[in-house]
Amino acid sequence: MSDAQTDVRAYTLRLELVDEPGELLRSLRPIAEHGGNLLSIFHERGNVTPRGHIPVEVDIEATPDRFETIVEGLRDAGINVIQAGTERYSEGMTIILSGHLIDTDLSDTLSQIQETKSATVTDISLSAPAGASDISSARMKLATESGSTEEVLAVIRDIADEKDLRLVEPLTTGGAE
Amino acid sequence: MRLAVLGAGAVGASVVDLAADFGHTVTAFADSQSAVVDSAGIDAADALAAKRTDGVVGSGDPSDALSADYDVLVEATPTTLGDAEPGFSHVRTALERDRHVVLANKGPIAERFPEIMSLEAESAGTVRFGATVGGAMPVVATIEDFGPSRISAMRGVLNGTANFVLSRMAAEGLDYEHVLAEAQDLGVAEADPSFDVDGTDAALKGVIVANVLDPDGGYTLADADVDGIEDLPGSMLELAKEDGRTIRLIVEFADGQVRVGPRLVPENAALAPAGTRNAVQLETEHAGQLDISGRGAGGTETASAVLSDVGRIQS
Numbered sequence: 001m002s003d004a005q006t007d008v009r010a011y012t013l014r015l016e017l018v019d020e021p022g023e024l025l026r027s028l029r030p031i032a033e034h035g036g037n038l039l040s041i042f043h044e045r046g047n048v049t050p051r052g053h054i055p056v057e058v059d060i061e062a063t064p065d066r067f068e069t070i071v072e073g074l075r076d077a078g079i080n081v082i083q084a085g086t087e088r089y090s091e092g093m094t095i096i097l098s099g100h101l102i103d104t105d106l107s108d109t110l111s112q113i114q115e116t117k118s119a120t121v122t123d124i125s126l127s128a129p130a131g132a133s134d135i136s137s138a139r140m141k142l143a144t145e146s147g148s149t150e151e152v153l154a155v156i157r158d159i160a161d162e163k164d165l166r167l168v169e170p171l172t173t174g175g176a177e
Numbered sequence: 178m179r180l181a182v183l184g185a186g187a188v189g190a191s192v193v194d195l196a197a198d199f200g201h202t203v204t205a206f207a208d209s210q211s212a213v214v215d216s217a218g219i220d221a222a223d224a225l226a227a228k229r230t231d232g233v234v235g236s237g238d239p240s241d242a243l244s245a246d247y248d249v250l251v252e253a254t255p256t257t258l259g260d261a262e263p264g265f266s267h268v269r270t271a272l273e274r275d276r277h278v279v280l281a282n283k284g285p286i287a288e289r290f291p292e293i294m295s296l297e298a299e300s301a302g303t304v305r306f307g308a309t310v311g312g313a314m315p316v317v318a319t320i321e322d323f324g325p326s327r328i329s330a331m332r333g334v335l336n337g338t339a340n341f342v343l344s345r346m347a348a349e350g351l352d353y354e355h356v357l358a359e360a361q362d363l364g365v366a367e368a369d370p371s372f373d374v375d376g377t378d379a380a381l382k383g384v385i386v387a388n389v390l391d392p393d394g395g396y397t398l399a400d401a402d403v404d405g406i407e408d409l410p411g412s413m414l415e416l417a418k419e420d421g422r423t424i425r426l427i428v429e430f431a432d433g434q435v436r437v438g439p440r441l442v443p444e445n446a447a448l449a450p451a452g453t454r455n456a457v458q459l460e461t462e463h464a465g466q467l468d469i470s471g472r473g474a475g476g477t478e479t480a481s482a483v484l485s486d487v488g489r490i491q492s
Contacts, residue, residue: 094420094441096413125419127412139416168413168424170441171332171448 008061010039014083014092014122014143015074016053024056030073037061050110050121053080082120082143092122093144095156098137099165102128106138109159113140116155118148178491179216181205181242183267184253185228187476188281188308192251192483193221199484206234207242209254216246243270249487253281256381258398261288268293268304275301279486281308281479287381290388291395303490308482310382311335312473315485316457317389319469323461325390330431330460335382337453337474338366338373339406339426343439344451347414347423353407365453375405376426376437383428383435396435404438417441423449431460 013031017023024043031038039059049055062070074081083092101109110121119142128136144152153169160167178201182189185208196203202218213224213235224234243250250271254264261284268285271278273296280286285293286306297304307317311333320328334340338360345356357374360366372378380401387396406426417423425448427440442449447468450456455473458466472478 094422096416096424096441098410098413125416127416129412135410135412137410137412137416139420166409166413168417168439168441171427171429 006063008037008063009067010059010061011067012083013058013060013071013074013081015056015058016049016051016080016082016120016122017056019048019052019054023054026077027056027074027079028058030077030079031058031060031070034069034073035062035066036070047123050107050114050124055082055122082122093119093142093149093152094139094170095142095153096137096139096168097156097160097165098168099135099160099163100133101126101136101138101165102132104163104165109163109165110140112159113142113152113156116152118145119143119152119155178202178248178487179204179246180249180251180487181207181245181247181271182251182253183207183239183242184251184255184282185234186253186255188479188483189251189253190225190228191476191480192253192281193219193225195477195480195484197221199488201484201487204247205242205245207237207239208234209239211235212237212239212242214241214245243267247276249277249279249490251279251281251483251487252285253483256283256287258284258288258377261285265289265292269296272296272300272302272304277302277490278304279308279483279490280304280306281483283309283378283381283385286388287384288397290385290397294392305486305489306385307486308479310385311455311457311469312471312475313478313482314455314457314469314471314473315482316386316469318485318489319459319467320386320389323459323464323467325392327462328390328459329462330429331383331386331390331457332427332429332431332448332460333382333386333457334425334448334450334455335428335457335473336373336376336379336426337455337472338370339376339379340450340455341365341453342374343406343409343414343424343426346409346411347418350411350415352411353409374407376403376428377405379426379428380435380437383430383437387430387433387435390430391433394433401435401437403436406439409439418444425449 042057044055123141125139180203205214211233228234264282265285310316342356380403384396422441423444424439428437456470
């Protein structure tokens, strides 16, 4: 019922930029060049990913055909596209872990997740109401490759088991996430 | 229809109380110690008053009720795990007498479903158990209407106590112990709330739905992957809330697996009901997601589900 050449839709692109001057402008060029209409840019300057990159969320309007060209253009330009649209390329997922997060080496937990290759932690919020040596909780946003959510969750479950952490998983299917 | 009601807890008592309203006659009523039997219909008010004041429903023996004159046996004794006795034997006796059975007791359906089905196959009576899942919400009936093969998954909030605890913790920023104590004061949680907070009760309901959706699966509680909400840190709910989400004890049946555990859901999702309410989402083949929500427990709510099942048998 849709026409890939004429049907204009809204898309969200989630990019991870290297922290260097001109990167943001460089990432917007392929969008303009391939006929995308820029709706908004959310530049999380103070929010660096575990890999030291800066997450940027860009909302655009484009036809499905043009959108594909835009994503290709971005990748050709060496821009790290974490999430493009919501279905075809990648999925976002939020989890919450709780337990002795600090004592069990939070950065090791994060690296183990990153090592799955099909997931990247894009955001983390920590709550340690009783101090770092007590029970604390962390909310993590992950971008996962399309279709690999289950696989990534299995890895996180293993990490949680091993470190005796409590894991609250998202309800991933059925549009609840 | 003439009903024999076994069990005089909140559900059994409410069935006896409401039966006449639904056009039925209670010919026998029993708790674990006593019974009252009258083929012309017992005096419901008398029996319920006797239960309240003397702790017995009448002067008869409980076994009298089982052998009394009735069309439908209403099994509303407390849910037991494992061999699901004495509920299972009650169901067997009634079916062997070619009587119908309506259960509010989850044990026999969750733990011994294949046996119940083969007893039913050899009996002129039928078995219904809509009241075991989601109280007044027509979960089992809806699945039957759609056809189990046209529903691929079920997700739900099926324990009001756990849902109350989680929604209060999220709304008030209180810790688990505090909210649980409050729930006990309000009568929302029982003195021993273990089955509600450790996920067992929700898992039993998930297993029952699994048996309806996949009748040859022979699911029991042992097949379910169960995690509860005990001592869930308040900081987890806070972090969820900051992100527009919340945590609910979700029971899920998909791909042949029953799973219960705390899960992250959007705050305004259909599966994030407030307080003691329950909610169920069915994934249908041709009609997308179907949401049902309502009161998942309570004497009159569950009794109304029992009486709806009696009505289905009648028609």
